[in-house]
Amino acid sequence: MLIKICGLSTSETIAAAAAAGASHVGLVHFAASPRHLALDRAASLRATVPSGLKTVLLLVDASEEEIAHAVARVRPDIVQFHGKEPPGHVARMRGALGVEAWKALAVRDQASLESAREYAGAADRILFDAPPPSPDAALPGGNGEGFDWTLLAGHRHAAPWGLAGGLTPANARAAIAATGAPLVDVSSGVEKARGVKDVDKIAAFCKAARSL
Numbered sequence: 359m360l361i362k363i364c365g366l367s368t369s370e371t372i373a374a375a376a377a378a379g380a381s382h383v384g385l386v387h388f389a390a391s392p393r394h395l396a397l398d399r400a401a402s403l404r405a406t407v408p409s410g411l412k413t414v415l416l417l418v419d420a421s422e423e424e425i426a427h428a429v430a431r432v433r434p435d436i437v438q439f440h441g442k443e444p445p446g447h448v449a450r451m452r453g454a455l456g457v458e459a460w461k462a463l464a465v466r467d468q469a470s471l472e473s474a475r476e477y478a479g480a481a482d483r484i485l486f487d488a489p490p491p492s493p494d495a496a497l498p499g500g501n502g503e504g505f506d507w508t509l510l511a512g513h514r515h516a517a518p519w520g521l522a523g524g525l526t527p528a529n530a531r532a533a534i535a536a537t538g539a540p541l542v543d544v545s546s547g548v549e550k551a552r553g554v555k556d557v558d559k560i561a562a563f564c565k566a567a568r569s570l
């Protein structure tokens with residue numbers, strides 16, 4: 359089971375994710391987020407990530423220049439595109455920068471699952487996430503909102519994928535059982551306050567995700 363703990367902002371919580379058996383850690387570079395890291399801070403945290411643990415840099419609707427600059431500064435293994443980036447943009451950046459590209463997509467209904475097919479070949483992985491709670495929400499993700507997992511049951515995926523949105527230590531096992539997700543991605547569900555990670559919740563989440 360692949361486990362991504364996202365929105366980390368201290369070396370202690372990165373170490374906790376590593377000790378708990380996470381496979382990926384996420385660093386958020388998006389000014390509206392309570393987990394936002396300036397590029398210098400993201401780069402210094404990235405340097406503390408143990409080898410074997412992959413670093414994901416989360417960006418939202420950044421320009422090609424901003425993405426190239428952020429990747430050069432932070433040197434992530436993966437860029438997570440969490441805005442409205444079209445398939446061509448994701449494919450271009452993946453080719454130009456030589457990093458893996460993940461694309462987050464909001465799941466509202468069966469049609470939104472089908473739209474994931476447009477990213478096959480452009481993105482290395484699709485992350486199925488909940489839609490933002492309202493059209494004018496500040497964040498497109500990271501809101502602790504879930505969606506109807508039954509939409510994913512039996513779905514024929516066109517690309518590697520993962521499940522995000524409202525996951526917690528208490529529901530991770532049921533979410534994996536319901537969807538067959540090969541990767542789970544959590545942010546709000548392992549926090550003690552908005553934007554502040556909790557090392558015990560990180561450990562509990564990883565334990566639950568590995569318990570099937």
Ligand SMILES: O=C(O)c1ccccc1N[C@@H]1O[C@H](COP(=O)(O)O)[C@@H](O)[C@H]1O
Binds near residue numbers: 365497525543
């Ligand atoms: O975490 C954020 O602040 C964030 C900001 C902008 C876009 C996405 C963000 N987080 C990602 O959203 C999903 C679900 O998060 P949650 O567990 O429901 O809080 C996950 O991929 C986060 O990495």
